[in-house]
Amino acid sequence: MSRGNTRQRIQDVALELFAEHGYEKTSLREIAERLDVTKAALYYHFKTKEDIVISLFSDLGRPVDELIAWAEEQPPTLETKREILRRYHAALAGARPLFRFMHENQATVRDLSIGETFKERMTTLAGMVQDPDASMADRVRCVSALFTLHAGLWVMQAVDGDQEEKSRAVLEVAEDLMSRAHHGE
Structure with a gap:
């Protein structure tokens, strides 16, 4: 092996x-x-166990860092923001166990400082999907679109239904929030 x-x-x-x-x-x-x-x-x-956890976050971080680098080169259009959601959704697809770990071991995540790195990435993505001149409600919709993807990782596990269908529905709702924030441009 x-x-x-x-x-x-x-x-x-x-x-x-x-x-x-x-x-x-x-x-x-x-x-x-x-x-x-x-x-x-x-x-x-x-x-150490810490080395294992840090490696997991590092592995998840690579595609997110690549997404951020890609997004920085794009115009801040609604389509770019939708693509950020789609790519982030794809990056999260295999991360369900890691997000469960984060949820159940918040103190460990904080103590290992991987939580700070995760927070920085999320802050960067949140800034990329919202328009600073938008109303507060529309800015909340944009940030909520990102967190809809997170909620879909672990909350939807308890909901009956096909995993692929649930995944598509989560992305659809996130994209809908983004579109509503941009008034359907």
Whole structure:
């Protein structure tokens, strides 16, 4: 198995265990046991649980950073803002377990300072999707469009229905909020 695949497996198993037992109650030994590897093999990839969590946020951050770089080069049109929503939605698609971790381990996220990095990215995206001259209600609609995508990650899991259909509906609502903020331009 390649280093990349092993790294991904470690991240996946760690998130599973964090969800089952909590971050604080999960040890590297338990992660190694679940993976059926030695602690030394696990240490080759990650020295600490914190390293695993930081790597997860770093992996999620790359596509968001690429999205921000792309958006900075685009005109601030409604279509650009819709495309930001679509690309952000795609970046979040595989991040459900990570957002569950964030929700259930807010103190850890804050203590590792990854929360600050996440907040900076969200602040940047929020600034890109709203018009500073818009009414406050329209600015709220634009920011709410972004957070609709987040809510769709974990709240909609408890709603019966096809996952793909729920995902499309979340994006549709986010795009609708954006369009309403721009008065259907």
